[in-house]
Amino acid sequence: MELRQLEYFVTVAEEGSFTRAAEKVHVAQPGVSAQIRRLERELGQELLDRSGRTVRLTDVGAAVLPYARAALAAVAGARLAVDELTGLLRGRVAVGMVTSHNVDLPGLLARFHQDHPAVEITLAEGNSDDLVESLRDGRLDGAIVSLGATPPPDLDHLVVTDEAIAAAVAVDHELAGRPEIPLGQLREHPLISLPPGTGIRSHLDAACARAGFAPKIAFEASQPVMLAQLAGRGLGVAILPDSLARNRADLHPLTIVRPGLRGQLVFAWRSGGPVSPAARALLGRARREFGA
Structure with a gap:
């Protein structure tokens, strides 16, 4: 069982498509399909239902998915621990924003990139409800959203x-x-x-x-x-x-x-705090620039 097989499996599960998953991991689609087939042969069970227009998890795939994510997170955590000890900040931060706002998020991200050029930054747009769910499940590290009248207890935020x-x-x-x-x-x-x-x-x-x-x-x-x-x-x-x-x-x-x-409008993140050093650094900059 190889890490890339787990990575491809998780990506296909999240995207619901071999094509989109291949684009996301920058690998040709046949290569993604072949690696997942090898993983399935090793486990002796199909993980993905390919019969419909959208790829879906089988019952076995749904059971395996959290373990695959945990394995990938553990490896990423080990790499980040080494980076912290050596003083190198790299990795990835994922940020979301509502479709229309008057917050200088591009400026914040540009200044963060200038200070930490080795960190990959991704940006997604959506409505507040979708972005909040992405914060909760770890797909986003922070997001500009509106939390409505009652902010969720599992998110912390800065009012922008x-x-x-x-x-x-x-x-x-x-x-x-x-x-x-x-x-x-x-x-x-x-x-x-x-x-x-x-x-x-x-x-x-x-x-x-x-x-x-x-x-x-x-x-x-x-x-x-x-x-x-x-x-x-x-x-x-x-x-x-x-x-x-x-x-x-x-x-x-x-x-x-x-x-x-x-x-x-607030800058929100999971109450447990960002997991990676890169995400913690981004939150620190947001605190400084948004005045908290």
Whole structure:
């Protein structure tokens, strides 16, 4: 049993595809398939079900997967222990971010790379719910996310931004003559919002549920700028970060009251702390640059 066989098996299991796994490990697909077949022959059981369009774990594969991950983690830990003793920082950090934000994460990563050029950095985009799950299962070391009204107890975080969530309408909309709108009155209007799984949407849904109604979502888009553009064309009331609602000439901002809504973006990581020295160094830089 070879480490590369375990690595290929874990990668195929995570990607659900031999093709994507081969691209990720930079090996030709036949080579990945051959190594996993050798592993299966050694164990005497098939680990992967190849009959469907997506590769799936067999029951035996599901039982083997955590041990394969543990073996790879143990080897990586041994290498990192040597690196720490010799003063060399290398390895890999995986970072996530929500699709649209105003945090200078690229600047932070660039400065980290300048200080630690031997560390490989990967960056993934997604909604907050997906990124939180990736933090929990170890696929990400840190991420810029919105944690909603109740932060998960298994994650620690630094608050990076904190601002009001506002409503915004076209300048000729019937609500454009008002400075504010009670939350309860939003039930009367078609809303334009980020999709479920995002921080602003979580705050909106939770507040409306407490007020006894479900918001009437007419349009969803993953980019706040798109929400603003739709509202500017008169298609509904957009739910936006306050700064965006107030900085567009085609929109009239409305402060949401009774209750007001606020949203935070945070840099989050697993409560147990980053495992690798590289991830710990990245967290240290995030603490310094985000002011904690």
